[in-house]
Amino acid sequence: MSVPRLDFDDLAGGYGTTEVVHGISGAAAAGQVLCIVGRNGVGKSSLIRMLSGHLPAWRGTVRLEGRAVTDLPPAGRRRLGISYCPQERPVFDDLTVRDNLILMRRDRSLDGFAPFIGRFPVLERRLDQQAGTMSGGEKKILSFARGLAEMTPLVLLDEPSEGVQWENILHMADLIRERRAAGTTFVVVEQNLAFAERIADRYLVLDQGRVVLEGPRSAIDRAALLPRLHV
Amino acid sequence: MDPILVTQGLNLVFAVAVLAVLALGLAVVFGLLGVLNLAHGEFIMVGAYCAWATTAAGLPYVAAIPLAIAVCGGLGLTVERWLIRPLYRRPFDTLVATWGLSLLLRKAAEAAFGLSFRNVAMPLPGTVRVLGTDYPGYRLLLIAISAAIVGGLMLWYRRSRTGLRIRAMVGNPDLAQAVGIRATRLAAGTFAAGTCLAGLGGVMIAPLVPLQPLMGLDFVLRSFFALVIGGLGSAVGLFAGSAVIGGVDSLVSALLDATWGYFAVLVVAILFLWRRPGGLFAR
Amino acid sequence: MSMGNLTPTRRRLLAGGAAAFGAAPAILSGIARAADKDFKIGIFLPLSGPAALFGPTGRACAELAADEINKAGGILGRQVRLLPTDGGTAPAEAAKSAVRLMLEEKVDMLLGSHDSAVRGAIATTVKGKVPYVYTPVYEGGECSPNIYCLGETPDQQGGPAIGWLATERKARTYYLIGNDYGWPRKTNERARRLIADQGGSVIAEEYLPLGAPNKFEEAVTRIKAARPDVVLITLVGADNVNFNRTFAGFGLDRDIARFAFLLEENTLAGIGADASRELYACMGYFADLDWPTNRQFKAAYAAKFGDKAPALSTIGVDSFTGIKFARALVEKAKGTDARACMAASEGLRFDTVTAPAIMRGRHVDKTMFLARCQGTKFEVIKTFGFVPSGTACGA
Numbered sequence: 075m076s077v078p079r080l081d082f083d084d085l086a087g088g089y090g091t092t093e094v095v096h097g098i099s100g101a102a103a104a105g106q107v108l109c110i111v112g113r114n115g116v117g118k119s120s121l122i123r124m125l126s127g128h129l130p131a132w133r134g135t136v137r138l139e140g141r142a143v144t145d146l147p148p149a150g151r152r153r154l155g156i157s158y159c160p161q162e163r164p165v166f167d168d169l170t171v172r173d174n175l176i177l178m179r180r181d182r183s184l185d186g187f188a189p190f191i192g193r194f195p196v197l198e199r200r201l202d203q204q205a206g207t208m209s210g211g212e213k214k215i216l217s218f219a220r221g222l223a224e225m226t227p228l229v230l231l232d233e234p235s236e237g238v239q240w241e242n243i244l245h246m247a248d249l250i251r252e253r254r255a256a257g258t259t260f261v262v263v264e265q266n267l268a269f270a271e272r273i274a275d276r277y278l279v280l281d282q283g284r285v286v287l288e289g290p291r292s293a294i295d296r297a298a299l300l301p302r303l304h305v
Numbered sequence: 306m307d308p309i310l311v312t313q314g315l316n317l318v319f320a321v322a323v324l325a326v327l328a329l330g331l332a333v334v335f336g337l338l339g340v341l342n343l344a345h346g347e348f349i350m351v352g353a354y355c356a357w358a359t360t361a362a363g364l365p366y367v368a369a370i371p372l373a374i375a376v377c378g379g380l381g382l383t384v385e386r387w388l389i390r391p392l393y394r395r396p397f398d399t400l401v402a403t404w405g406l407s408l409l410l411r412k413a414a415e416a417a418f419g420l421s422f423r424n425v426a427m428p429l430p431g432t433v434r435v436l437g438t439d440y441p442g443y444r445l446l447l448i449a450i451s452a453a454i455v456g457g458l459m460l461w462y463r464r465s466r467t468g469l470r471i472r473a474m475v476g477n478p479d480l481a482q483a484v485g486i487r488a489t490r491l492a493a494g495t496f497a498a499g500t501c502l503a504g505l506g507g508v509m510i511a512p513l514v515p516l517q518p519l520m521g522l523d524f525v526l527r528s529f530f531a532l533v534i535g536g537l538g539s540a541v542g543l544f545a546g547s548a549v550i551g552g553v554d555s556l557v558s559a560l561l562d563a564t565w566g567y568f569a570v571l572v573v574a575i576l577f578l579w580r581r582p583g584g585l586f587a588r
Numbered sequence: 589m590s591m592g593n594l595t596p597t598r599r600r601l602l603a604g605g606a607a608a609f610g611a612a613p614a615i616l617s618g619i620a621r622a623a624d625k626d627f628k629i630g631i632f633l634p635l636s637g638p639a640a641l642f643g644p645t646g647r648a649c650a651e652l653a654a655d656e657i658n659k660a661g662g663i664l665g666r667q668v669r670l671l672p673t674d675g676g677t678a679p680a681e682a683a684k685s686a687v688r689l690m691l692e693e694k695v696d697m698l699l700g701s702h703d704s705a706v707r708g709a710i711a712t713t714v715k716g717k718v719p720y721v722y723t724p725v726y727e728g729g730e731c732s733p734n735i736y737c738l739g740e741t742p743d744q745q746g747g748p749a750i751g752w753l754a755t756e757r758k759a760r761t762y763y764l765i766g767n768d769y770g771w772p773r774k775t776n777e778r779a780r781r782l783i784a785d786q787g788g789s790v791i792a793e794e795y796l797p798l799g800a801p802n803k804f805e806e807a808v809t810r811i812k813a814a815r816p817d818v819v820l821i822t823l824v825g826a827d828n829v830n831f832n833r834t835f836a837g838f839g840l841d842r843d844i845a846r847f848a849f850l851l852e853e854n855t856l857a858g859i860g861a862d863a864s865r866e867l868y869a870c871m872g873y874f875a876d877l878d879w880p881t882n883r884q885f886k887a888a889y890a891a892k893f894g895d896k897a898p899a900l901s902t903i904g905v906d907s908f909t910g911i912k913f914a915r916a917l918v919e920k921a922k923g924t925d926a927r928a929c930m931a932a933s934e935g936l937r938f939d940t941v942t943a944p945a946i947m948r949g950r951h952v953d954k955t956m957f958l959a960r961c962q963g964t965k966f967e968v969i970k971t972f973g974f975v976p977s978g979t980a981c982g983a
Contacts, residue, residue, distance in 0.1 A: 128479055152485035160480060168476040173469055178484050182466065220484070309813040316805040420641040421899065422829055422858025424964075430862060432839040441837040444805075513837065515829035515858045519638075523801035523826075558806035563796040564768060566806070 167206030346521025352507020377504030536584025632675030645904025743978030766822030949980025
């Protein structure tokens with residue numbers, strides 16, 4: 075039996091003394107997209123932040139290729155192959171768009187960014203401007219491009235489509251599908267059902283910090299999801 | 306041109322340039338890590354004693370530079386690891402901790418070298434004729450070196466990969482972690498860079514000033530004022546702050562006397578703390 | 589006016605109290621009597637503060653003097669016991685220490701090497717009840733009853749130096765620079781008169797704050813513009829070092845002589861060989877003085893304290909002189925009664941580390957040494973015997 079690329083078991087954690095995620099388990103295989111959906115405030119972001127290492131888990135384990143990474147800080151997980159694009163403050167506002175992209179590249183070149191710059195002309199137009207001058211949606215595109223360009227086996231995306239124009243959301247979906255075909259695993263927190271339907275292999279539906287529904291896209295239709303997404 | 310006017314003009318440039326270098330390490334550590342290192346002056350003192358040890362051992366003066374970098378860098382890394390790192394984001398605690406560190410370093414120097422004065426022979430004695438007046442050659446050299454150090458560091462910060470990462474870490478620490486920047490190592494390096502710069506400043510001024518364990522106290526105050534005025538974390542601000550503090554001091558000292566110069570510096574610093582606590586360029 | 593010593597009265601009262609209880613064990617009273625018999629001197633030294641460097645030297649020198657006196661039978665047959673106290677504190681703190689020394693320790697005498705602010709505080713506290721010997725270089729003019737000043741005064745330093753500079757260097761114009769407090773201002777007041785007496789003139793007089801992070805480029809440039817023959821320096825400690833290094837750095841040492849009123853071995857070590865050309869000092873003591881008495885003193889000092897002995901300079905050695913003076917005074921007055929001591933002090937001749945000195949008006953006519961700096965050493969160029977202090981206090 076093969077080891078899943080990512081699996082997490084009984085994860086719980088929160089802020090201060092308030093637990094917001096109450097023991098969630100799940101897994102994603104190589105070349106799979108796991109979409110985490112649910113209403114605002116049900117613990118989606120907290121869960122993905124525990125996967126990235128930004129929020130310490132109070133209990134439970136996170137494993138990458140079977141290896142526990144629960145005690146590693148974010149930078150350590152990144153080195154093992156987990157990329158993360160946060161929901162808020164997704165880019166370095168004080169740096170130029172170019173510097174945001176090449177920050178961690180030894181050769182300091184834009185090689186490897188061609189697919190993104192080709193699909194999102196806004197990046198090319200604003201390469202030498204400060205990222206802080208971009209709109210919220212443009213920052214999300216920049217963050218998405220940076221995350222995917224890292225070419226890691228596992229990419230964590232926290233609401234990548236938030237504020238992004240539909241045309242660009244479609245480009246994002248295309249890029250995710252291309253990369254999925256090459257074996258990359260994605261965990262995506264998403265509110266936009268139309269986007270989620272285009273990319274998801276599996277759903278993990280949360281409510282009040284617990285899993286309420288889980289399964290492959292084929293088994294969970296829009297009618298089952300909608301009441302979980304909107305009040 | 307009136308040679309005395311030229312000399313006082315050069316004095317002003319010298320005051321600003323040296324202040325900029327002495328404040329640089331403080332600015333780096335305060336601006337990037339949010340740590341006000343009250344022991345900054347003591348690292349200057351350690352650098353100056355490195356210069357003394359070098360000349361006392363009969364080595365050429367430039368050998369003091371690697372020695373000061375090694376000693377102040379090693380001290381800086383140790384202090385960062387065991388004293389500063391547990392206290393990041395606790396400004397009052399770091400203030401108390403670095404104040405304690407300054408006492409410790411002064412007492413250590415006193416134990417090692419005693420309270421008595423030492424002197425470091427001028428590595429470049431004599432005066433040079435500039436614009437019709439004689440000006441000490443070593444001071445002219447220091448003006449050039451100061452400009453080179455401040456300018457070079459700023460260029461490095463803007464252009465180098467490490468500089469880029471430091472800016473990323475300062476601007477958005479969470480995201481910096483997410484893209485794989487090892488913030489703890491980078492912060493340690495940044496702190497040590499600040500202490501190395503202080504040590505270099507100490508090597509530079511050692512032949513000019515009284516050398517004794519308490520000397521650091523004289524430098525931390527003016528450096529702090531320069532930061533207050535220039536605001537934090539920008540090269541322009543550092544130069545502007547040094548120019549205002551060093552310039553006001555030198556100008557008023559030249560026109561009236563040193564008491565008025567010192568008074569003017571205090572007034573300017575208090576006015577800024579009161580009316581513009583964010584510095585000259587605060588929005 | 590009653591200047592009577594309070595101590596005997598208090599002792600009698602206490603003795604009466606003990607008799608009333610009547611049952612003090614013999615051994616205890618024996619110890620009490622032995623301690624009581626000691627001649628106790630409370631000695632204020634800079635144990636902390638900016639002058640703390642001189643504390644250990646002062647203490648060692650005082651101990652050496654006390655040892656010598658005790659080996660020769662003590663003072664009035666009583667063994668000398670020193671009670672070192674911090675004189676490097678704020679004046680109010682020192683005054684409190686003086687009260688404690690008098691009331692709890694019941695000292696017979698006070699001795700001090702510290703600044704004038706502390707002296708003022710001690711003087712108003714002690715009010716002449718015990719003899720108070722003030723030993724360091726100072727501005728002169730202290731005439732409170734029962735205070736004896738042994739240190740170099742502006743007249744003793746400036747008189748020989750300004751006279752020599754006028755005759756040997758044909759110096760006419762002077763630039764005065766000092767720290768902004770009592771000693772430099774009063775010293776310069778006196779120096780102005782001495783300069784006028786020699787037909788010279790003062791071009792400028794400037795002061796820098798004491799204890800501030802001073803720098804001297806601007807002042808040195810002003811001196812360069814003023815072109816005086818001599819700069820008279822009343823800067824102290826680090827400022828004195830800083831000024832002289834800046835002065836030489838600007839090349840002014842080639843043409844302008846400098847005379848510093850507080851220049852001893854430690855300050856000169858800070859100034860360094862490359863900044864001490866044409867720099868003069870006039871003091872009552874230099875460590876390298878090649879006099880038989882000094883050789884003898886240094887041999888005894890080295891024998892007692894070994895290689896690690898604190899370095900000698902006029903501040904520090906003054907405590908040795910102070911203790912020796914105390915013995916001469918009390919032996920002649922046959923006690924520590926204020927009136928008897930003040931009377932005995934006039935014309936009192938006593939030994940110092942250099943030549944014997946004579947007290948007049950509770951100040952001292954003493955031997956002064958005018959020295960030119962050679963590298964970081966003082967080279968005596970002229971010796972002046974029995975130089976008057978310029979202050980003569982009446983009875």
